[in-house]
Amino acid sequence: MTEPFVHPYVPNTAPRTRAAMLEAVGATSIDEFYADCPPELRLDRPLDLPAPLLSETELVRHMDGLLNRNVSTREVLSFLGAGTYQHQVPAVVEEVINRSEFLTAYAGEPYEDHGRFQALFQYQSLMAELLNMDVVNVPTYDGFQATGTALTMAGRLTGRQQVLVVSDVHPDKLAKVRDYVRPYLDLVHITSRGSGADVDAVLAHVSKNAEIVACVWVETPSYHGAVETELRRLADAAHEAGALLVVGTDPIGLGVLAPPADLGADIVCGDIQSLGLRQWYGGAHAGFIAVHDDPRFVMELPSRLFGLASTTVPGEYGFGDVAFERTSLAIREDGKEWVGTAAALWGIAAGVYLALMGPAGMAELGETLLAHTRYAMDQLAAIPGVVLADDGVHLREFVVDVSGTGLSATDVVTTLRGRGIEPGVVVDEHRLLVCVTEVHTSQDIDRLAGEIASLVKETPA
Amino acid sequence: MTEPFVHPYVPNTAPRTRAAMLEAVGATSIDEFYADCPPELRLDRPLDLPAPLLSETELVRHMDGLLNRNVSTREVLSFLGAGTYQHQVPAVVEEVINRSEFLTAYAGEPYEDHGRFQALFQYQSLMAELLNMDVVNVPTYDGFQATGTALTMAGRLTGRQQVLVVSDVHPDKLAKVRDYVRPYLDLVHITSRGSGADVDAVLAHVSKNAEIVACVWVETPSYHGAVETELRRLADAAHEAGALLVVGTDPIGLGVLAPPADLGADIVCGDIQSLGLRQWYGGAHAGFIAVHDDPRFVMELPSRLFGLASTTVPGEYGFGDVAFERTSLAIREDGKEWVGTAAALWGIAAGVYLALMGPAGMAELGETLLAHTRYAMDQLAAIPGVVLADDGVHLREFVVDVSGTGLSATDVVTTLRGRGIEPGVVVDEHRLLVCVTEVHTSQDIDRLAGEIASLVKETPA
Amino acid sequence: MSLPIAPKPRLRRFHQARWDEPIIFELSTPGERGVLVPRPEPKVRDAVGDVVAALPEGVRRPTPPRLPEIAQMRVLRHYLRLSQQNLGADLNIDVGQGTCTMKYSPKVNEAVINTPKLADLHPLQAEASAQGVLEVFWQLERMLAEISGMDRVSLHSAAGSAAIWTNVAMIRAYHAARGEGDQRTEVITTIFSHPSNAACAEMAGYDVITIHPDADGYPDIDALKAAVSDRTAALLITNPEDTGIFNPRIREFVDIVHGVGGLAAYDQANANGILGITQARAAGFDLCHFNLHKTFSTPHACGGPAAGASGVSAELAPFLPGPLVEYDGDHFFLDHNRPQSIGKVAPFYGVTPNIVRAYAWIRALGAEGLRAVAETAVLNNNYLLKRVLDIPGASAPYASGRRRIEQVRYSWQELHEQTGVTSEEIGLRVADFGAHYWTSHHPHVVPQPFTLEPTESYSKDELDEYADILAEVAREARETPDVVRTAPHNQTVHHTHHDDLDDPERWAITWRAYRRKHFGEHP
Amino acid sequence: MSLPIAPKPRLRRFHQARWDEPIIFELSTPGERGVLVPRPEPKVRDAVGDVVAALPEGVRRPTPPRLPEIAQMRVLRHYLRLSQQNLGADLNIDVGQGTCTMKYSPKVNEAVINTPKLADLHPLQAEASAQGVLEVFWQLERMLAEISGMDRVSLHSAAGSAAIWTNVAMIRAYHAARGEGDQRTEVITTIFSHPSNAACAEMAGYDVITIHPDADGYPDIDALKAAVSDRTAALLITNPEDTGIFNPRIREFVDIVHGVGGLAAYDQANANGILGITQARAAGFDLCHFNLHKTFSTPHACGGPAAGASGVSAELAPFLPGPLVEYDGDHFFLDHNRPQSIGKVAPFYGVTPNIVRAYAWIRALGAEGLRAVAETAVLNNNYLLKRVLDIPGASAPYASGRRRIEQVRYSWQELHEQTGVTSEEIGLRVADFGAHYWTSHHPHVVPQPFTLEPTESYSKDELDEYADILAEVAREARETPDVVRTAPHNQTVHHTHHDDLDDPERWAITWRAYRRKHFGEHP
Numbered sequence A, B: 001m002t003e004p005f006v007h008p009y010v011p012n013t014a015p016r017t018r019a020a021m022l023e024a025v026g027a028t029s030i031d032e033f034y035a036d037c038p039p040e041l042r043l044d045r046p047l048d049l050p051a052p053l054l055s056e057t058e059l060v061r062h063m064d065g066l067l068n069r070n071v072s073t074r075e076v077l078s079f080l081g082a083g084t085y086q087h088q089v090p091a092v093v094e095e096v097i098n099r100s101e102f103l104t105a106y107a108g109e110p111y112e113d114h115g116r117f118q119a120l121f122q123y124q125s126l127m128a129e130l131l132n133m134d135v136v137n138v139p140t141y142d143g144f145q146a147t148g149t150a151l152t153m154a155g156r157l158t159g160r161q162q163v164l165v166v167s168d169v170h171p172d173k174l175a176k177v178r179d180y181v182r183p184y185l186d187l188v189h190i191t192s193r194g195s196g197a198d199v200d201a202v203l204a205h206v207s208k209n210a211e212i213v214a215c216v217w218v219e220t221p222s223y224h225g226a227v228e229t230e231l232r233r234l235a236d237a238a239h240e241a242g243a244l245l246v247v248g249t250d251p252i253g254l255g256v257l258a259p260p261a262d263l264g265a266d267i268v269c270g271d272i273q274s275l276g277l278r279q280w281y282g283g284a285h286a287g288f289i290a291v292h293d294d295p296r297f298v299m300e301l302p303s304r305l306f307g308l309a310s311t312t313v314p315g316e317y318g319f320g321d322v323a324f325e326r327t328s329l330a331i332r333e334d335g336k337e338w339v340g341t342a343a344a345l346w347g348i349a350a351g352v353y354l355a356l357m358g359p360a361g362m363a364e365l366g367e368t369l370l371a372h373t374r375y376a377m378d379q380l381a382a383i384p385g386v387v388l389a390d391d392g393v394h395l396r397e398f399v400v401d402v403s404g405t406g407l408s409a410t411d412v413v414t415t416l417r418g419r420g421i422e423p424g425v426v427v428d429e430h431r432l433l434v435c436v437t438e439v440h441t442s443q444d445i446d447r448l449a450g451e452i453a454s455l456v457k458e459t460p461a
Numbered sequence C, D: 001m002s003l004p005i006a007p008k009p010r011l012r013r014f015h016q017a018r019w020d021e022p023i024i025f026e027l028s029t030p031g032e033r034g035v036l037v038p039r040p041e042p043k044v045r046d047a048v049g050d051v052v053a054a055l056p057e058g059v060r061r062p063t064p065p066r067l068p069e070i071a072q073m074r075v076l077r078h079y080l081r082l083s084q085q086n087l088g089a090d091l092n093i094d095v096g097q098g099t100c101t102m103k104y105s106p107k108v109n110e111a112v113i114n115t116p117k118l119a120d121l122h123p124l125q126a127e128a129s130a131q132g133v134l135e136v137f138w139q140l141e142r143m144l145a146e147i148s149g150m151d152r153v154s155l156h157s158a159a160g161s162a163a164i165w166t167n168v169a170m171i172r173a174y175h176a177a178r179g180e181g182d183q184r185t186e187v188i189t190t191i192f193s194h195p196s197n198a199a200c201a202e203m204a205g206y207d208v209i210t211i212h213p214d215a216d217g218y219p220d221i222d223a224l225k226a227a228v229s230d231r232t233a234a235l236l237i238t239n240p241e242d243t244g245i246f247n248p249r250i251r252e253f254v255d256i257v258h259g260v261g262g263l264a265a266y267d268q269a270n271a272n273g274i275l276g277i278t279q280a281r282a283a284g285f286d287l288c289h290f291n292l293h294k295t296f297s298t299p300h301a302c303g304g305p306a307a308g309a310s311g312v313s314a315e316l317a318p319f320l321p322g323p324l325v326e327y328d329g330d331h332f333f334l335d336h337n338r339p340q341s342i343g344k345v346a347p348f349y350g351v352t353p354n355i356v357r358a359y360a361w362i363r364a365l366g367a368e369g370l371r372a373v374a375e376t377a378v379l380n381n382n383y384l385l386k387r388v389l390d391i392p393g394a395s396a397p398y399a400s401g402r403r404r405i406e407q408v409r410y411s412w413q414e415l416h417e418q419t420g421v422t423s424e425e426i427g428l429r430v431a432d433f434g435a436h437y438w439t440s441h442h443p444h445v446v447p448q449p450f451t452l453e454p455t456e457s458y459s460k461d462e463l464d465e466y467a468d469i470l471a472e473v474a475r476e477a478r479e480t481p482d483v484v485r486t487a488p489h490n491q492t493v494h495h496t497h498h499d500d501l502d503d504p505e506r507w508a509i510t511w512r513a514y515r516r517k518h519f520g521e522h523p
């Protein structure tokens, strides 16, 4: 047994307090409070858990011991992407989201939590400018969830069931979406051309299936980093058939790339991890869904939406929930899908990020990403036996095929890891998905290319 | 040349703003504002500084590159003390002092900076309980400065010039104090017995020099970690001669050790780095000075003192500067020494620390420190050839003499560093100052002893 | 007036920070920059040329996004001011957010997670370089299994509702695997279970049957018996419900559902009062879920990121989402090879920072500490119950005279009948004292409701302060009802008009929509 | 009322957070714990016995310290609430703390320093394991040498005044080394130089001679000529002074002092407007100092930790405090072997976190950036000057019509004469708008003073807001003077009575003294 202790987290275990409180409620023991829990359900032994680390010294030493067994992407040279990205995270973003008031708040009223409402309204508004759309939700869990919802919205809005998948989609995202939409939608795939949708095939399919297509679903950049250049034609085709265009995108490129809405997208969705969030081992994602200010669309959103409201004092910005009666919090199973605790703080982070970046920051970042991507593509493609899977416009990610080198993608990864480089994500036997961002220098990229080149050289053809 | 840039830290370099402001003040160029700076003083070239690291990515990469060349005391096993100590720093302490409002505030009025005034009043009050004295200053720079001031205060209060130095004092502290008090005081040393003052020698000196002794200066724990056990006799002797007892101490032990004031100290001073501050390569110190609530003493303090005041609203705690007219800020060279920006935030930290620790925390910590110290003394003394410099009561630090091992203190340090241990601070050829705190486990101490023992074994006698 | 200072009055004289800040777009000044980004080096520029100009027609953004242009310090200041206008659980006595378990999120856990060794890990990096975080996942799974009595636990879900979804998806897969997918079309839940139980079931394609409470506040067992059939896929239920009443016949409920071939899923988001007291498996549940952001202390973050954990019996384990963390005695690794799995429910493995925080919290407390948490949460709740029931006009419907577990749904119905003041109005006035409460989820089965859950985190003094505030506002409702009706008075903003929020013609969900609709501005 | 929302009024409707918190001792509950510490393991206990009981008579504390007993979250909450009651430069337009250079302390620098790689270094660890931090010290010394034109720079001093002390101590050592220690007994300074110049000189044993300004606001050169003699140890002077007036004859001042064998020390704490414009050495100074917490952006931390840097010419370099960081082309190391050094001025090498922050700040800006800082600080100041002079009743004494460098000492004398309202009263009312100013150091050579220094950090809009607040309060002083006189109204606390603070019978510097003196409590 340990010594009896009053834990700093549990004030009223202090013996005098506990006794006084028991007396105040007229109980002789805590056990009385559990009268309703029948004996056969009661655990008759202490939980089998490791002994407590009571002092912060012991706790921190233990946690450091564990976490120091990790090697971070600050310590190796990483070209990993595929959903989680290493971008510059301005210190001000983290200062704001680590403020006690934001970090520990939950669901106060618009009065006492005015800051949260304004910060999230601003997030919605800043995203809206980037996207050129008038309505953006308080973030949902992640881009996977956002996509699932965007597609089911399209199903509900059109009353149809078929989703045309026209881009290369991350297989995990596809797995999630498939299970999510199962009761409502069928996914039909039209194989892409790598650098983008096979527009002719899409057009042909849509015109043949005009009555049943709920939406055309485009991802740009695609799983392979390819920027879709034919959005307008895809939109027109969808609209002509009475279907919608749902576009999944990463807003990081929208300082230089045209917003999908400009090209006809009806629902735009994706993940905001790139906008001011660290990688967190893949555990810091948040999903956005944007629509035009059309009540039919707005009323299909399951998420919370914060809107401006006036107060009794002129010039005071009040806030509140827009159309709360849509939600499951208000009407349970009759609400749109469901809403609960989601990813608000990440939304605040993305808002701070966009406020700091401004138009010039986003434009410059977009340019840097395009330039670094192109540079990396060129450097890797110059290695004998290495070829680009496609030569379209890429933002941040692209696929190289190493079959010509006699190496598998896994070989490349394994060997380079030994040299302090994570060269990318294995797509299949011979293909590797490489990611570069603004954090990489030309020296970093040259080092990657150099190491692969020398590995290729070492390899007997 | 770099591209022209508007720096995020300097908003009004935005060209339109700059132009508008120049126009508003009727200037055609910034240069006009420097009309008073004659050409011969003007620098006619850009400063020769490294190119800017404009993005946070570049800056952080550079800074990380530098700082990662350091190896911290979390990565090695450190027994270093000698003025800067490795103690548990509760996370709440750092949360509070890193709050933007505290971190970036300076010198607002007691209205808009009420939090700062209350936090520092509380620091004073919490320290006062630990010290059993009624007056504690807003921290000065460090324990060295506090000691210099405590001694000159004694000089001013007694109108005398001689300071009896009766403990082992850190030589650097002595250097600082000596230069500081030079115009006013002479330091006379009475060699200690190692485990404490040579009380008989002090008594003899005081009785012979009754008219000229300003104060007896005791350090407990001493430079060597020895706890002075004869404070009461030293106090009586000083007081009998009309002199004061000035005690330098580290408050970290006062959960179990009697406060010097209880044993007759008139002025108590020291450093608060142990109370909730990290080590910061020796760059996080703050000095305290405590006196009784005797206006003669209070009026000799150079530091700011925050006191309670009423407001127009009953039950509202207001604050303000006590006896501000003492200070150099009020009356320049006629003030007591000087006061300026000092170490307020570290005082707030120490206040939060003491509020968290409470009486039980300080008592338990004191016990742990005494136990660990005793344990370490015993373990090291058990190594053949290693002896304790003295066997008094020690808190946290003690000196071992390795002459019997055929090794120098530097040998021990050099070899153990190679094994991931900083065994202590070299005092002189054969003596090593070893420091243990609550962060060490018995395993840590055993490892130290084990490594020294095996080094001794490896060494031909 | 001079010293001494008079004693403070019983209630604090609070005012929330009010900065009257503009909307961030109003802070824009052309040319200012908040942060700079790395630019292509000359070497890169030379190699690739003008990549933006080279974009195909229609792909290049024609005009820059109309984001504001603001220098860094001003952005910071704006958001810091907003933060002061947000209460936060660290700042207030957050017992009014009942059913949300607003407990202390220890600051040491923030210190622990905020290291590049966690924040800068990529999910697809070598497993060998992620052994620390993988071990935390693995250990936390085992701890939650012990706490729930379940065999395996998935940490993937991003929140409590997401974990409910995961459980429903597993239920669906389970029945499908047994060839009963088409037959089992109904899910049963209770009106006091969180609305996400009903909503997730509906979204998964089920018909939802909702059981209401009987006169004692327990879910009506006869209604359950009437509802079950061979169409029953599962029962989704919580216990204690948000009334804080523990259903002593919960095992019977489960057995009834099992009797018709259905599964039983336990919403353990309300587990704070029963940690170490009873396990989900003991009552026969096949699935359960925890909210790490409630019971296990991870901060609520303005409404997420959260984290949900789904625990299942061995029978359901094959359906858990992937990948799971396994241990071969030497290394921790991710097992993707799980053919019956429902697949992915989230991009990677779960909300890492919260998983690590929850692990650290359990480690700081141990078994004895967790039990102290539960017992103290319950003590606090029953103490607050006593204090509230002493306020004229307040009541705790159902189970009168009985003890509650960790929360209570109260009612101001009596006060409302006497004064006409509503619970919502009282809540707004409570805000003037630096506290708050919420009513509860709709529908308001309890009239004029408010829901308090004190958790283990607050001292008796703070519970007393909270009760004193309620008593004071109740007194005002009788004596100066207008003060209550026009509240808040000492808050960041004043009484807000919510009428526009439901009118599509007028609602303003973004600044651009606001400017367009109300000022005729067009981009 | 409904959307759209009316435009905001010109001035924000501010209220500072008010939590009406007790003093922390009043939060105590017996038995609560805020944090636990490691306890001796059984093995240690067995080995050493009861170490506390074993303490000799009189050495053991007889009764525990009367510290409060408070659980962790409550301590946190208390201090977080206090923090909201503190403006902070991040929160307000902090241009009113003139001469303190309240500029932006970039958050990225906080991220940079808060690593165990800095916070957990021991000053006496192997130099080989501290190469990173040593390089930062070394590089920053070189940068400050370049900025000042000096040869060597010490970073040891803990603040600006401490650096002044260091400089005075070097001056004393220099004259002593030349055998003139006893002869050189006087130090000359100016009334507009910071009081620490006079006070440090006095503390070092010097007689202080203070020069007042001439009619144009420049230090009176004739007075200087009259003051110098072979007793002159040094001139301690700043330029621009706190009036923001640059003394064009500064070189002459230095020459006059040099002419009698004295040294000249430049208080460069006001350097923000002249970075890259002029160097201290150009005007002939032998010593200078910077405040890293002003010019170089390290946060003011409620009044420290700060950091001061002392730059000296080669002639004075031997006297610099030790140790200095040197570089052998391979490694950075600490040179302790400096026989003429004045010795230690601080425990180790300086205020490490601030030294690293200052270095990072300079690296983020470069030469071009530093010049932009200076130029913009000066532009902002002259812009604000214009705005303030447009307010009836405000003036900027001296050098009328001339430009100022980085700050201005203003006067409300005219407004005071017209309304009787004082500058101090106006300042308290300014607080109601979420801003503040201070008057200046005593003595108030400028009547009814206030001192503004906008630095480079604030946008034009914010300077306009600040000027608007001043204009509004000046208007109130004429139209509704009682509103001003009874201010603050929207602050954490109300008008405070300062009478007790100077009365030894009543002052209360600690809680225990307060309880003893005013309630007769004795421990």
Ligand SMILES: Cc1ncc(COP(=O)(O)O)c(C=O)c1O
Pocket (backbone or CB within 6 Å): A339, A340, A341, C099, C100, C159, C160, C161, C162, C194, C196, C238, C267, C268, C269, C270, C291, C306, C307
């Ligand atoms: C009992 C219960 N179940 C489920 C949930 C849903 O959890 P979340 O909000 O994380 O989606 C909650 C939320 O508080 C809850 O209290």
Ligand SMILES: Cc1ncc(COP(=O)(O)O)c(C=O)c1O
Pocket (backbone or CB within 6 Å): B339, B340, B341, D099, D100, D159, D160, D161, D162, D193, D194, D196, D238, D267, D268, D269, D270, D291, D306, D307
């Ligand atoms: C010109 C000048 N010199 C010296 C100082 C003293 O600096 P410190 O407050 O750091 O002691 C200041 C302080 O603001 C100052 O403005």
